Amino acid sequence: MLEYVIRRSGLALVILLLAVTLLFAMIHMMPGDPASILLGPKASPELKAALNQRMGLDQPLLVQLARFYADLAQGDLGTDVFSNRPVLEMVLEQLPYTIVLVLAAIGGASLVGIPLGCYSAIRHNSLLDRLVGVMSVAFIAIPSFVIALYLLLLLSVKWRWFPAMGAGDSGDIVDQARHLVLPALALGLGWVGYIARLVRTSMLEVMEENHIRTARAFGLSERTIIVHYALRIAVLPTVTILGLGIGTMLSGALFAEIVFSRPGIGKLLHEGVLTRNYPVVMGSVLMTTAFFVLCTLISDVINAMLDPRVRDGESS
């Protein structure tokens, strides 16, 4: 197990390093340079040169890349152009809000979706099953910010069931939870049917396998068979896809944070873009990418915990 985690972490690190490099390359291939963006089009060439020098942008590309890596390794993501605060500090301040939101959404969607998929598989062709079948594909594709806006309009502005703005008072768990409901719902709603469908498909496959017949032949209860013998195998593909789905969710979280004026990485990033605060934008993007890579790593580790064949590097 430990060996697997180490092996998989190494791979995650390589992917992250490549992603960072690619991002760096992209930015330098794009038209426009940070100095004129920050200072606006009317800035004098002298001022631009000074800023470029301060940010190290006058150096050769490879030197810049090396400095970029060195800074990253020290946890230095640069400083905010306006407030001079370290970007890392700002990002770490906002990150927990986003993580809580994404986890709430993914957890809620799994809690409803997995039993729903299980039920659909056991009672397949029932009304509920067919409903899940039709809804699952379409709901995941509806942009989550549209769902967020509709929820805001209906549950918050019209019916006033839930607060519309912010993340709640710090220290007041109940208030924070109330503020979490709508953004998490907007983010997770589409996933319920999608997860249900994934679980249903693999559940139907697993229930046909020989070892399930063996379990039945030993008189194990249908409950034990479904929960311990079948579901454990049937959730494996879902865990992988959820790990990848975090990427989609992080994009969705940005919209949810903006729609519900909730603090978080997405909101920080959006403000950074609007004020052309280049270091903040880069820092936020890097941090979300790192978080995403970490999530795919975690989903693979969960997979390995559930499936000994993955742990031993055997393809299942």
Place this chain on the structure above:
Amino acid sequence: MSAPVLNISNLSVNYSTDRGTLHALRDVDLHIQAGRIVGIVGESGCGKSTLISTIIRLLSANACVEEGEVLFQGEDLLALDAKAMRKLRGNELAMVFQDPMTSLNPVLSIGRQMLDIQYRDDGSKAEKKSRSLHMLERVGIPDAATQLDRYPHHLSGGMRQRVAIAMALMTEPSLLIADEPTTALDATLEIQIIQRLRQLQRDVGCAVLFISHHLGVISELCDEVVVMYAGEVVESGGTRQVFDAPKHPYTRGLLECDPASIQASDNILPVIPGQLPDLTDPPPGCIFQPRCDRSVAQCSSQRPRLDGQGHRAACFVATS
């Protein structure tokens, strides 16, 4: 002789298929006395699997028991509700399946699976574990203590099948059904496992219903043998009697085609000409008649019955 553990009479099972009703089993009679090993032999498609699925009541959804009864220790299994049936499975009635590579759960450890099937016992976890350990040792698994923590994919096919046998015999059932347990294994392993099974059967004292298409294994292991063809029992009797003096032309053909009995000098592999009849539309007379080289007029109009006691065959030619 003691009372039969399993008494199947007049059992007919149909499948509804796209092409119509498929008569998979017709009027099957089968008796197993306590402590005896009965072999079922026949080609693929002869209804062996349907028969055992009927006994343990794990038939697929499109199957339907037309008539007959399956008395297990005097109780009709076909009349039991699901709960009562579940009580018997893995307890009084145990099963070893054909393919050891897929018949164990791949994500649960051997120990966990062996623990789970003892759910009926009130004993402590440690007691159950030591019983599992003991059972693994009895089926000849080396280093049994470490194997408990391992997963099926760590084990070879032979080892997995030993585990399956250990699991099946753990509750000391009255009847063990083994569905081609050694077919997927190579010959030397097959002999080892058969010998082990024989010894365990004596220790536990259970009856065994052993399904195989391997005649050598059947003659090695079984006290009695039942020959099936196209959903019917065509001959049954003591293993020696049936193998030494087969009555039914099909059994005779089967024995002649067994690779073990063929002389190297023969140069040609004997085969039974023709193929299995279409079971959605079986012939009106003897089921084997279209392929039989000894058939008489009666064979194509009337169905021969499996009458009498001891060594008997469903054939007009053999009994007359």
Place this chain on the structure above:
Amino acid sequence: MKNFLRELSRDTPGMIGFVIVIIVLALSVFASVIAPADPLEIDVYNRLASPSWQHWLGTDQLGRDIFSRVLYGGRVALKVALISISVALLCGLLLGMIAGFGPSWLDRILVVCFDTMRSFPTVMFALAIMTLTGPSLNTVIAVIIITSIPVYARVVRTQTLAVRNLDFILAERAMGASTLRILRDHILPNISAPLLILASMDVPAVVGMEAGLSFLGLGVGPPTASWGSILNDGYSYLRNSPWPIIAGGIPLILVTLGFTFLGESMRDILDPKLRGKGALNQ
């Protein structure tokens, strides 16, 4: 094609999707004929009005007719979808074929690049680029193209690899057929069906991306109408009138449902093997 329509008519969700897609396309293409008003015409005396016979979906904060803006917004959405998907498809086709048919070292490099691209959450990546280039519809299109190429390229590569080692292709190569000919005559026809399905399923994602970026104020600039910018305007005046948000969201939901149902149905008809793929691309 006739066969395809007949098969489609047997699948209810697929048919519904098809009809929605046709209606949305027609409304957008003929927006200038159908629209009851000029989408840019300001009427300060009639701001944030509720739906009426004159303004079917009400008016926005400048008194512009929302229904007309929704119709014209469809043009923007479809323009973005058409351009970005076709360019991404072509580039993906090219890169995927190179990866699948080219030398293995090149394949490995390309696959690593594709995978790395997919490790960015798309919207975050788009925002990073837009900080440098500034907001514009062209940037939106460029960003969508860049992030979509790996998705298409991966599918093309997999299919190319699968076809490449088929016996008849090996035979053709042995006979001296040029790589270009094999690609054109054998591989292209084999991968066109899955690609078309993928493209159809991709429309909602692309339209949603454009709307999302416009909602963030990074897509089309004012006063041009886009579904995203209608939602953005509506969001600011949320407490005064719900109509701009309701009106801006409906076409997005319809397009999503329409193309997804149609794509699912197409997949079942054209290529049952592909089940379960493509539904998820950020």
